[in-house]
Amino acid sequence: MSRDYLSTTRRGFLGATAALPALVATGAPGRAAVADDVPLEQYEPEFLTPAEWAFVMAATARIIPSEGDGPGALEARVPVFIDRQLAGDFGAAADLYMEGPFVPDAPEELGPQSPLTPAEIYRGAIAALDARLKAGGRPSFVERDAKAQDAFLTDLSEGRVRLEPELREFWDLLLQNTREGYFADPMYGGNAGMAAWKHIGFPGARGSYTEWVGRAEDYPLGPVSISGERG
Amino acid sequence: MARTERKRDVVIVGLGWTGAITGIELAKEGLDILALERGPDRATVPDFKYPQVIDELRFGERYGFMQRPKASTLTIRRTTDETALPYRRLGSFLPGDGVGGAGIHWNGQTWRPQTQEYRLRSYVEETFGADIIPEGMTIQDWGVTAEELEPYYDRFEYMAGISGQAGHVNGEIIEGGNPFEPSRSRDYPLPPLKQQKDSMLFAETAQAMGYHPFPRPAANASAPHVNEYGMQLGPCNYCGFCARYGCLNYSKAAPQTCVLDALKRYENFEYRVNSEVLRVDLAPDGQSATGVTYWDAETQEEVTQPADLVILAAYSIHNVHLMLLSGIGEPYDPATGQGTTGKNYSYQMNGGTTMFFKDRNFNPFASAGSSGMSINDFGIEQIDYAAEGFIGGSYMTCGHSNGQPIRGIALPEGTKGWGAEWKQGVGEWYGRSTGLGSHGSNMSYADCYLDLDPTYTDPHGRPLLRLTFDWKDNDIRMTQFMRRKIEEIVQAMEPDTWQSSYKGDGARYDVRPYQTTHNVGGAIMGTDPNTSSLNRYLQCWGQHNVFVMGASAFPQNIQYNPTGAVGALAYWAVEAIVNDYLPDPRPLV
Ligand SMILES: Cc1cc2nc3c(=O)[nH]c(=O)nc-3n(C[C@H](O)[C@H](O)[C@H](O)COP(=O)(O)OP(=O)(O)OC[C@H]3O[C@@H](n4cnc5c(N)ncnc54)[C@H](O)[C@@H]3O)c2cc1C
Ligand code: SF4
Numbered sequence: 171m172s173r174d175y176l177s178t179t180r181r182g183f184l185g186a187t188a189a190l191p192a193l194v195a196t197g198a199p200g201r202a203a204v205a206d207d208v209p210l211e212q213y214e215p216e217f218l219t220p221a222e223w224a225f226v227m228a229a230t231a232r233i234i235p236s237e238g239d240g241p242g243a244l245e246a247r248v249p250v251f252i253d254r255q256l257a258g259d260f261g262a263a264a265d266l267y268m269e270g271p272f273v274p275d276a277p278e279e280l281g282p283q284s285p286l287t288p289a290e291i292y293r294g295a296i297a298a299l300d301a302r303l304k305a306g307g308r309p310s311f312v313e314r315d316a317k318a319q320d321a322f323l324t325d326l327s328e329g330r331v332r333l334e335p336e337l338r339e340f341w342d343l344l345l346q347n348t349r350e351g352y353f354a355d356p357m358y359g360g361n362a363g364m365a366a367w368k369h370i371g372f373p374g375a376r377g378s379y380t381e382w383v384g385r386a387e388d389y390p391l392g393p394v395s396i397s398g399e400r401g
Numbered sequence: 402m403a404r405t406e407r408k409r410d411v412v413i414v415g416l417g418w419t420g421a422i423t424g425i426e427l428a429k430e431g432l433d434i435l436a437l438e439r440g441p442d443r444a445t446v447p448d449f450k451y452p453q454v455i456d457e458l459r460f461g462e463r464y465g466f467m468q469r470p471k472a473s474t475l476t477i478r479r480t481t482d483e484t485a486l487p488y489r490r491l492g493s494f495l496p497g498d499g500v501g502g503a504g505i506h507w508n509g510q511t512w513r514p515q516t517q518e519y520r521l522r523s524y525v526e527e528t529f530g531a532d533i534i535p536e537g538m539t540i541q542d543w544g545v546t547a548e549e550l551e552p553y554y555d556r557f558e559y560m561a562g563i564s565g566q567a568g569h570v571n572g573e574i575i576e577g578g579n580p581f582e583p584s585r586s587r588d589y590p591l592p593p594l595k596q597q598k599d600s601m602l603f604a605e606t607a608q609a610m611g612y613h614p615f616p617r618p619a620a621n622a623s624a625p626h627v628n629e630y631g632m633q634l635g636p637c638n639y640c641g642f643c644a645r646y647g648c649l650n651y652s653k654a655a656p657q658t659c660v661l662d663a664l665k666r667y668e669n670f671e672y673r674v675n676s677e678v679l680r681v682d683l684a685p686d687g688q689s690a691t692g693v694t695y696w697d698a699e700t701q702e703e704v705t706q707p708a709d710l711v712i713l714a715a716y717s718i719h720n721v722h723l724m725l726l727s728g729i730g731e732p733y734d735p736a737t738g739q740g741t742t743g744k745n746y747s748y749q750m751n752g753g754t755t756m757f758f759k760d761r762n763f764n765p766f767a768s769a770g771s772s773g774m775s776i777n778d779f780g781i782e783q784i785d786y787a788a789e790g791f792i793g794g795s796y797m798t799c800g801h802s803n804g805q806p807i808r809g810i811a812l813p814e815g816t817k818g819w820g821a822e823w824k825q826g827v828g829e830w831y832g833r834s835t836g837l838g839s840h841g842s843n844m845s846y847a848d849c850y851l852d853l854d855p856t857y858t859d860p861h862g863r864p865l866l867r868l869t870f871d872w873k874d875n876d877i878r879m880t881q882f883m884r885r886k887i888e889e890i891v892q893a894m895e896p897d898t899w900q901s902s903y904k905g906d907g908a909r910y911d912v913r914p915y916q917t918t919h920n921v922g923g924a925i926m927g928t929d930p931n932t933s934s935l936n937r938y939l940q941c942w943g944q945h946n947v948f949v950m951g952a953s954a955f956p957q958n959i960q961y962n963p964t965g966a967v968g969a970l971a972y973w974a975v976e977a978i979v980n981d982y983l984p985d986p987r988p989l990v
């Protein structure tokens with residue numbers, strides 16, 4: 171990977187967050203209320219560019235599809251969750267040790283060693299994957315049908331679509347963040363209506379089950395969230 | 402910039418479990434004490450309050466109460482030929498940070514090692530012959546016995562309000578408890594926790610197979626309890642948000658619930674947060690400490706803090722880091738085996754089998770950090786090492802400690818990790834699986850150790866600690882033995898399907914998945930200054946006014962979670978300080 175690439179994304183990333191200082195805090199109630207009302211198509215991402223947003227929408231819709239029981243990633247508003255995470259401390263690697271020297275191609279068992287933050291990994295990987303498809307004259311990821319998208323994601327997850335070492339964590343991050351957006355408390359923008367909790371039978375933030383220990387029947391109450399919504 | 406503070410009788414580095422215990426015991430003596438904690442202050446209200454604290458994303462996934470690698474981390478490699486790289490993001494283990502340390506976000510599984518674990522090398526040599534100890538394995542005796550420590554375990558358990566069923570009291574075996582535990586002077590202070598359906602199924606099956614199931618001892622209070630400091634614990638709610646979280650209910654034993662409010666009432670005790678100790682300062686002759694130097698994050702300056710007595714209570718790996726940075730003891734050299742600081746780092750060898758039952762619902766969200774039924778029939782004293790070809794042992798437990806969805810839904814083998822199949826799977830199997838896991842010992846080896854990294858530094862410019870560690874054949878054989886035993890029980894429990902996960906031949910240490918925060922060794926206790934850093938009272942051999950608390954003292958890891966032993970050793974050491982050292986400061990051995 172060229173050094174140019176690193177400096178462009180870093181600049182791009184800083185630019186994006188600097189422009190939106192007020193939006194970085196997760197779970198700011200006013201913001202959440204507004205964002206939660208807009209349909210996904212009208213949501214204005216805090217971090218993701220329109221092309222990146224389209225990719226994340228399309229990819230998460232395959233990682234947790236709508237068909238079948240339970241909500242899909244789109245019904246759960248997972249892309250909103252991912253966008254907000256990338257705009258905040260998680261995306262900026264605020265807690266991580268980010269001092270060099272970096273050895274991005276080190277054995278994976280030694281843990282992530284990329285100089286890039288999670289937000290930069292998303293940005294870089296989505297661009298790299300799109301560029302690769304375009305270079306081959308093929309339809310981009312979002313233009314493909316569901317079957318072709320699944321095939322591409324399978325290749326990505328199994329390492330047949332290779333990313334440069336700096337970006338190789340992309341699939342793991344995308345999968346982890348998709349699951350987080352599905353199951354985390356709704357105040358982070360995903361798990362809309364606590365529908366993912368209902369799907370599995372998790373009662374959320376009730377926090378007290380003394381009478382329920384050792385019982386075999388299904389728990390009768392729907393979930394509650396940290397901010398007090400009832401599902 | 403630098404300032405010097407007035408001299409104190411005692412300075413304590415770190416305010417987790419061991420810092421709190423030594424703090425209150427020394428405060429009672431009227432000493433002028435300052436505890437320095439690198440992280441923020443933390444209390445049940447507001448930091449652990451309902452419902453904000455039961456937030457899986459913030460605390461379970463983003464490690465809200467843990468050490469931030471940006472502020473403090475280490476480098477890791479598997480072998481001495483490899484270049485160690487930074488532990489940039491937490492994974493394998495999760496050191497605590499802030500008042501309460503890892504004592505706020507532990508599960509509360511509280512054990513006493515078996516009698517022979519304190520004299521493991523002697524036991525192996527006497528029973529099986531020295532020949533069975535593989536080349537490079539560096540196990541040692543602790544220099545203290547189960548009998549000597551019994552009163553201190555008892556004290557820790559009554560202070561922490563442990564729920565359990567004794568199995569061996571004053572030499573008598575008690576039905577329903579662990580018959581293989583060392584003899585204790587009385588039962589646990591509280592009755593066992595309630596058990597879930599899966600634990601009960603396991604217990605019935607194990608019993609029928611001739612094993613000895615018992616409730617896992619828990620620092621999750623099963624009933625109200627008032628401890629020796631007047632601190633009150635309320636009964637656990639089975640909230641299902643225990644490990645990685647502070648307890649919302651004043652039920653889990655933690656420095657906050659068991660010690661700190663009482664300690665803060667002593668006027669001779671003071672603590673400062675956001676105060677990271679950078680080194681222990683030694684007298685010019687190196688024979689004693691003069692105090693510590695710390696970084697005051699508020700004023701952004703280095704502070705010299707003189708003290709007569711220095712207690713390192715900074716968690717195992719951080720104790721060793723401070724000793725290496727301060728020149729306490731000789732750094733261990735794996736090539737020659739000389740030196741002791743950093744020697745015998747070891748970890749924990751766990752494995753497990755997940756069972757899936759189509760027609761059962763275990764309601765895993767209704768659980769406590771230490772719920773579950775265990776057996777100890779394959780403990781360190783129950784195995785013929787010569788016949789099995791390994792040294793070590795394990796306890797086994799069935800049960801859920803939480804049902805949090807992001808990290809915790811097991812799916813049958815072959816189920817895709819995403820897509821329609823995954824979505825259907827999580828709906829179908831959440832609550833319908835359970836695990837039977839082994840929690841095993843890990844021996845120490847000549848080439849598993851801690852030293853200073855040559856390349857990477859922390860925000861203060863100090864070299865990071867470097868950890869060199871990999872799995873060894875002996876311990877892999879132990880876990881494979883446990884696998885065979887567990888799979889027999891699993892088959893008898895008749896799940897619809899099951900799958901196993903144990904380290905196999907050639908397994909390498911992987912820092913990414915969480916394993917345990919049971920990092921031990923590096924400042925080990927013993928009877929010989931040439932082979933240990935501390936004497937049997939956790940006193941440094943070279944600097945008599947420096948005592949080092951925590952699991953850094955273990956010469957190899959026990960088969961259990963460490964905190965029972967860590968707490969008992971803290972009481973043992975602080976009693977020696979009060980009764981023996983303070984009247985006549987000197988090397989106690
Ligand atoms: C998720 C999790 C689950 C666990 N579950 C269990 C369990 O079920 N059973 C069990 O037995 N054990 C368990 N443990 C381990 C248990 O938490 C530790 O054994 C115990 O907390 C160790 O106590 P300590 O006093 O040695 O260290 P800690 O409690 O970690 O306290 C050390 C303190 O020192 C501070 N410190 C470090 N360096 C410095 C410095 N340079 N200057 C100032 N302050 C410093 C830290 O910030 C911290 O607050 C678990 C740990 C984790 C993380
Ligand atoms: S499970 Fe019990 S002890 Fe653990 S955090 Fe919840 S209420 Fe506290």
